[in-house]
Amino acid sequence: MNDMINADMNEYWNGDGGHKWVRFQDRMDASLIPFGHKAMAAAAVSADECVIDVGCGCGDTTLEMARRVGPAGQVLGIDISEPILARARTRAASTGERNVTFERGDAQIHRFAPAAADVMYSRFGIMFFDDPAAAFGNLRRGLKPGGRVAFICWRPVRDNEWISLSLDVVAKHVPLPPPPGSEAPGPLSFSDPDRVRRILTSAGLSDIAIEGSHTPFKVGGTLDEAVEFLTQMGPASGAIAQSDADEETRSRIAADMRDALTPYDTGQGAVIGAATWIVTARNLKAG
Numbered sequence: 001m002n003d004m005i006n007a008d009m010n011e012y013w014n015g016d017g018g019h020k021w022v023r024f025q026d027r028m029d030a031s032l033i034p035f036g037h038k039a040m041a042a043a044a045v046s047a048d049e050c051v052i053d054v055g056c057g058c059g060d061t062t063l064e065m066a067r068r069v070g071p072a073g074q075v076l077g078i079d080i081s082e083p084i085l086a087r088a089r090t091r092a093a094s095t096g097e098r099n100v101t102f103e104r105g106d107a108q109i110h111r112f113a114p115a116a117a118d119v120m121y122s123r124f125g126i127m128f129f130d131d132p133a134a135a136f137g138n139l140r141r142g143l144k145p146g147g148r149v150a151f152i153c154w155r156p157v158r159d160n161e162w163i164s165l166s167l168d169v170v171a172k173h174v175p176l177p178p179p180p181g182s183e184a185p186g187p188l189s190f191s192d193p194d195r196v197r198r199i200l201t202s203a204g205l206s207d208i209a210i211e212g213s214h215t216p217f218k219v220g221g222t223l224d225e226a227v228e229f230l231t232q233m234g235p236a237s238g239a240i241a242q243s244d245a246d247e248e249t250r251s252r253i254a255a256d257m258r259d260a261l262t263p264y265d266t267g268q269g270a271v272i273g274a275a276t277w278i279v280t281a282r283n284l285k286a287g
């Protein structure tokens, strides 16, 4: 790994961000399964294919892909975060899938076996690159000629009620930090479809399709869990952390979040609107 590339994200995902992701892994996976399945449908893998799961996190989608490609297929999960990968490896050992490997690496520069993969897949793991065109160029070179890319990423805040609602609640208590630059690495950096198309085109990919998708987002199995989720994960949690809010303010934010989420409570957790892009592309180049 090169310490100069993606240095901030490397630090974040190997530090507090990664440890938090591991802590919330069960709930995160329960919430994100339908999103991952939509991108898997777009990837349309068949038995015996070779898949790379980019920014694979704790391995939920990597293991699911391994079941889909079957024993004759192969799946590699790559992630920049050691604590997150440690959880992925423990899970793989307990499920017994033999066609999965995990590697720590920065997908922007990792030396993938050239022209070996059928599919580069990701569930929300490709929005954190300093230089996304270079990163996708690197991913493309790991694909066979004709190989496919399929990933899911967030649409803008205005289309994502789970973000706008939680930011509105926080804004009543503390000043929101300025929104990140539209090209700054982070969860919303692929929200502009024109930018995504430019990135993939300059990476040498073809047949690019970007389709909008709406998925009910179940943020926690109870209302309390939903409050915890939205105050500790995602853009609202970042705003709270940056504000240095004291305990009393945090309690008031949590109480208001509960009120704001109550209309979305199904009795089995809050379900709230989420909008994503499902992006597919192909490598039609050799080398």
Ligand SMILES: C[S@@+](CC[C@H](N)C(=O)[O-])C[C@H]1O[C@@H](n2cnc3c(N)ncnc32)[C@H](O)[C@@H]1O
Binding pocket: 006, 009, 013, 028, 032, 054, 055, 056, 057, 058, 059, 060, 061, 078, 079, 080, 081, 084, 105, 106, 107, 108, 122, 123, 124, 125, 126, 128, 129
């Ligand atoms: C939002 S999480 C998604 C994790 C997983 N795909 C899931 O859906 O549960 C983003 C993941 O991307 C990883 N990541 C961030 N930058 C990366 C990079 N340059 N190379 C490889 N992985 C990266 C993080 O460590 C983290 O696990």
